[in-house]
Amino acid sequence: MTDVRYRERLNQLVEPGERVLAIAKTEIAQGALPADPPATAGSESSGERGGVVSGVLLNLISPLVSFAAGDRLVDRITHGIAGRGAPGSAASTLQHSRRPVPPATSIEDTILAVTDRRLLVCASGPVKLWSSQADDERAAAQTRVVWSTPRSAVANARVGWHRLNPKRLRIDFTDDSWLAFTVPIAESGKPLREIANALTGR
Template identity: 70%
Template sequence: MATIGYQVPLTNLVEPDEQVLAVAKAEIAQGVQPADPPVTDPPAAQRPARSGAAGVASGVLLNLLVPLLSFPAGDRIVDRVIFGVAGRGAPGSAASTLRYARRPAPPVTSIEDTILAVTDRRLLVCASGPVTLWSSRADDERAAAETRIVWSVPRPTVADARVGWHRLNPKRLRIEFTDGSWLAFTVPLAEPGKPLREVAAALTSR
């Protein structure tokens, strides 16, 4: 779906006197990402056992041999080697809560677009309605109409934003926050990077 399809829904979502400056459809970059926000500790019986070096090594090996199995320590090492670092931040930081807001809640039964929007007041992260790979125009319009804001911060919370190369990807947007955390966003290589550059420009021209 073209980014322009989200302009009208976003204009309807913001305050009447709030102006939308830039919009980009993007995805959180693959790689090592900030930790989840703090949560209440589960009962002792439900806590996973701590694994030592042998457990980590086994997890990495199993991740490579059986990708459908998930071991957190192994996932992080594989992500670092293949994709690099896609964000940093302590639990509860801006990058941590942003990533968590777009983390699919299991069971995952549908796909939603992630939309970044910059207004004259805020950075918004939005989610569309469910989208499909082979969607019709009517499907795209319905998904756009169901767009909702899932996370937002005042613009002064953003310390910097820039688009640059990361490994083989020349269109990676890195958003840095004043608490020291950051998170990266990308678009497929076949799609233009102009919307990401417009978001970066809108965030840095205060």
């Protein structure tokens, strides 16, 4: 039912004559992510080894303490790598488009969609942990496109194992960047496979 609501909304958002081929409610995988786009990259120096070590220790002592270099190292150790890309690459701008703007006061679903022309990344309206059908319909109705790229910018897409997760979608772009997406372990990986198939024409 959720997919039907999002499909109806996406059919309203695409350009005239553009066909939606596949959709999946997903989230960007946990782990080390590509660099931020140039306009948002921090001024922190990567050469400050002492700062990185103290940041990692602070992260381990208190998860509420945030330190960018420490966060990246902890993510890499605990979750692995979830994407790579230079600042401003496709993966860089994509992951940044789904980062909550502080202070984040609501949760939004991330929806991937493949059309016959583009790869779209959408954000739903605010969702609730315990939602009614009316809440879900309202969130779907407020869905908007936050990032898109032509199909020609996608080099490859595949679903496979990563550590203990058998349902991780990796999308490779022609600029040599890539980003991974997952669904909760209890949910079906079929929507992610449909995204990969639509992008690769398999």
